[in-house]
Amino acid sequence: MNRVNVIGLGPGSPEYVTPAAVKLLNVSDVVIGGTRNLGMLDFIPGLENIRFERYDITGRLEDAKSFIISEMAERRVSVIASGDPGFYGILGFLKRFLSDEELNVIPGISSVQYMFAKIALPWESARLGSIHGRSEDLTALVSGGCAAFLTDSRETISSIAKRLSNSGFGKRKMYAGCNLSYPEEIIHSGSVDDFIAKDIDNRLCVVVIADE
Incomplete structure (x- = not known):
């Protein structure tokens, strides 16, 4: 039985897809992913x-x-995901029914990693989270120092900032990369x-709250 490749495609632009990812995609029989990817x-x-x-x-994850x-018994299957599949990605879903031995994970550059690079900020001590399709206690996340989290269109960047300001973080340095x-x-x-x-379009954003 073949192992299922779980391939991170990076933050969005094709130029950030790794050579390791391209190598496996070139020998895949079937590629599974969302419409955009x-x-x-x-x-x-x-x-x-x-x-x-x-x-x-898209819209039928459970069918996958x-x-x-x-398919994996006879064909070379690759599952693709944006960013890194292990950071609030599809890897968690796949591990519900596939063992470690059945998975071959190829990391990708996550949007959070990309964001920290763009603002030239070290992130080894950053606390990471996500409000993309889920809830997160942002006060607890930010109170620990430097923090970064993924957003979605359910809540505006302005609303997020207001929440953080009301919790006493109004003077902290904030970045929003879209x-x-x-x-x-x-x-x-x-x-x-x-x-x-x-007024920021936050459909595809990463927010960083610096520890300062």
């Missing part, structure tokens, strides 16, 4: 095998379980209080 395959430098079957799991189990690695990338900075009045 599957579309990205056509633009990855060095990817020559564009004849593999594509299986879109039976498909993967049935559409990271894409041509329309923009990184905002200021105090937490400054962000309360900002």
Whole structure:
């Protein structure tokens, strides 16, 4: 039985896909992923095998379980994910029904890692979290020092800043990076209080609260 490749595609731009990821994709028989990530395959430098079957799991993640189990016996299966699959990614889902021995994980550059690089801030002591499709106690996260978390469109950056300000973090340095690695990338900075009045499209954002 083949191992299932779990491949991180990086923060978004095809140029951040690693050579290790390209090597495995080139020998895959079927590639499983969301609509956006599957579309990205056509633009990855060095990817020559564009004849593999594509299986879109957008809106039907649970269906992927039976498909993967049935296909992995005879075919080389790769599951792709944005960022790193182990950071609030698809790896947790796959480990519900696949053993460690059945998985071959290829790390990708996470959007959080990319964000810290863009603002030239060391992050070995940062506390990491996510409010992307889930809840997170931001007060507890930020109170421990430098923190970073993923966002989604359910709550605006302004609203997040207001919550943090009300918890006493209004003077802390804040960064919000949106559409990271894409041509329309923009990184905002200021105090937490400054962000309360900002109107930011936060569909694809990483927020960093510096320890200062």
